[in-house]
Amino acid sequence: DAGVIQSPRHEVTEMGQEVTLRCKPISGHDYLFWYRQTMMRGLELLIYFNNNVPIDDSGMPEDRFSAKMPNASFSTLKIQPSEPRDSAVYFCASSLRQGHQPQHFGDGTRLSIL
Amino acid sequence: QKEVEQDPGPLSVPEGAIVSLNCTYSNSAFQYFMWYRQYSRKGPELLMYTYSSGNKEDGRFTAQVDKSSKYISLFIRDSQPSDSATYLCASLNTGNQFYFGTGTSLTVIP
Numbered sequence: 018d019a020g021v022i023q024s025p026r027h028e029v030t031e032m033g034q035e036v037t038l039r040c041k042p043i044s045g046h047d048y049l050f051w052y053r054q055t056m057m058r059g060l061e062l063l064i065y066f067n068n069n070v071p072i073d074d075s076g077m078p079e080d081r082f083s084a085k086m087p088n089a090s091f092s093t094l095k096i097q098p099s100e101p102r103d104s105a106v107y108f109c110a111s112s113l114r115q116g117h118q119p120q121h122f123g124d125g126t127r128l129s130i131l
Numbered sequence: 132q133k134e135v136e137q138d139p140g141p142l143s144v145p146e147g148a149i150v151s152l153n154c155t156y157s158n159s160a161f162q163y164f165m166w167y168r169q170y171s172r173k174g175p176e177l178l179m180y181t182y183s184s185g186n187k188e189d190g191r192f193t194a195q196v197d198k199s200s201k202y203i204s205l206f207i208r209d210s211q212p213s214d215s216a217t218y219l220c221a222s223l224n225t226g227n228q229f230y231f232g233t234g235t236s237l238t239v240i241p
Contacts, residue, residue, distance in 0.1 A: 120229070
C-alpha cells in the first residue's frame, strides 16, 4: 500500500532558480496539504486542497510560492525565484477527510538554496 | 505567541525509563489533540489522537489532555531505543486547522 510519495528527496540549487516539488497523495484521499518544517518555526501549513481545489493558501509566505493540483493524484509546489531563506524540509500530506482523519505524510523534500 | 508551544529538548533517558512529553496550547477552541512521531529524515506519523479532556492509552503510550490548564502530555512507559525520535504535538480548532508544536527530540539510551 503506497503512502504519500514526494520527489525529489533532496534538492540543492542556487538562489534565483526555480524549484518545483512534487507530491502524489494516497489514492482516494481528497485532502492534500503542503507543509514547511524548520528548526526555528517547526511545521507550518502552507496551503491545502480539497478535491483538487485550493481552500486555504494563507500560509504561503510570498507570491514567490505557488501550488497547483491538476488532478487527484498529483500536486506541485513551486518557488520562483528561490532564496536562501526558503531552505527547509517541505512535506506533503493527504487525508480522507480533514480534521477528524489523520494526515499521512510523505518523507519530505530537503531543499537547500545556496 | 504560537498556538501550540512545546519544549524542544533534547531529552535523553535510559532504556526502560518513563518518558513525559508536554505541550501547552493557547486557544480554548481546540477540541482534538494529536501526537505524531517523526524519525530522522522521515515524515511525521500519527501516534495518538484524543478528543477533549481525558486519557487515552495505547500499549506503552498514554496521551493526556487537561483542557482547564490547556496542557497536553504524552507518556511512554518502558521506553525502548526504537522510541528515539522527535515527537510533535498538534491541536485542531473548530475550523479544522491543524497547529503543530516544534517537536521534542527524544533519545533512549540502551
